[in-house]
Amino acid sequence: MPQRVLGAWIGLRGRWRGYGLPIFASPLLLSGLLGAIGGEEKIALGSALGFGLTLLAARVLRRGREGDIRRASWLVAVATGLAAHYAADLGSIFPFILALGALYGTRLSYRALPEAPAPEPPPPPEPPSPVAESRARLARVQDEAARLQVPGLRDVASAMGGVLDDLDAHPDRLPQARRFLAVHLDGLERITGRLAAGATPPATLDPLLAELTRAAGELRETLRRHETENLEIQVKVLSDRLREEGFR
Amino acid sequence: MSETRNLPDSPPPAPLHTPLVWAWGSALLTATLWLTGTIAVVQAVIGLFD
Incomplete structure (x- = not known):
């Protein structure tokens, strides 16, 4: 009491x-x-x-x-x-x-009065995903490309945007595209930086940009083909299993 | 049967002499903070008639 x-x-x-x-x-x-x-x-x-x-x-x-x-x-x-x-x-x-x-x-x-524990510090913000980071970098390249009026640059940026769209929809494909993003985006940034600094585009730039655009398209195609192959394997495995189990 | 294993540890109950501790603390505060204020009032009154 x-x-x-x-x-x-x-x-x-x-x-x-x-x-x-x-x-x-x-x-x-x-x-x-x-x-x-x-x-x-x-x-x-x-x-x-x-x-x-x-x-x-x-x-x-x-x-x-x-x-x-x-x-x-x-x-x-x-x-x-x-x-x-x-x-x-x-x-x-x-x-x-x-x-x-x-x-x-x-x-x-004030002895023995209850005290609430101090609130937990807020968790640190999550680092941006590689795709989001690449998209931000590409957006800067696209802005520069629009300003510089180099059509090839716009095409590459647009093609790489397509790759990023694919990766957004299928993040599991990211490991296969990581190297492509690192090399191509880095190169594209350097080229844009030089052009923005006033460099005159060399004659070899247009073929290179065309090559980059083609490589981006090929990567999308390759990734899609991988998915198709994976689906074919799954279908085959499931068919074999059904046959073994006597359902077919 | 009630499940008590995962309940958080509740603090131990305060000793029954806790109100005496409070009273002693209040007395200390009276003898320090309140007394200081009272002396300050006296000083201020003296200052008024100086």
């Missing part, structure tokens, strides 16, 4: 935690007001710092996360020390003693 009463009491204090702290600091409101009226800047400053930090401590306590009681205790200690030094004019040693007392006082006052 006493344990149940204590549990209920802890629950109640947990819900109202932090609201009592400003009451302990309330004389600082009056001293701040009187200090401001009397033109005592030190008193007004010390009172404002003391009360403000106590309010901050109360806010931290209200949050109720793991370690917040410890943080709030330090805030109250600093508030007490500053108020004792500036507002109460207690010299240099006494404020430290009072701050220490306030530190332990706050810790003891």
Whole structure:
């Protein structure tokens, strides 16, 4: 029974935690007001710092996360020390003693109150998929190609866009196309970069671009053929199995 | 039979003398923070009549 009463009491204090702290600091409101009226800047400053930090401590306590009681205790200690030094004019040693007392006082006052565990840090953003990354690179090449008015470049970019479309639809084909993407896209980026820097296209550029376009088309064809071959194998295996099992 | 193996560990119950600890903490806060404020009020009043 006493344990149940204590549990209920802890629950109640947990819900109202932090609201009592400003009451302990309330004389600082009056001293701040009187200090401001009397033109005592030190008193007004010390009172404002003391009360403000106590309010901050109360806010931290209200949050109720793991370690917040410890943080709030330090805030109250600093508030007490500053108020004792500036507002109460207690010299240099006494404020430290009072701050220490306030530190332990706050810790003891809120002992055994439940604290929620700190929230998990958000998971790091997933790295972009190779296809998405390649698509972003290709988009830059396409923009440059549109600006440079080199038709061959546009054709290659368009053909490579087709490869990326295929890979988007069938990500399982990515391992077979990874090397193609690395070599061709890299080469295309370098060519575009040089042309954008003002290089004159050599005579061999157009055949090379045509070759790249053809290679992209061939890759799509090869990937599609692989799929067809895989399907043929599956059909054959299933037919043999059905025959062995006596269903055909 | 109820399944209790996968329940998270609940914190141990607070000792029964916890309210005394709270009272002692509140007394400390009164003797430090509240007293500091009160002395500051006295200082401010003295400053008013200085």
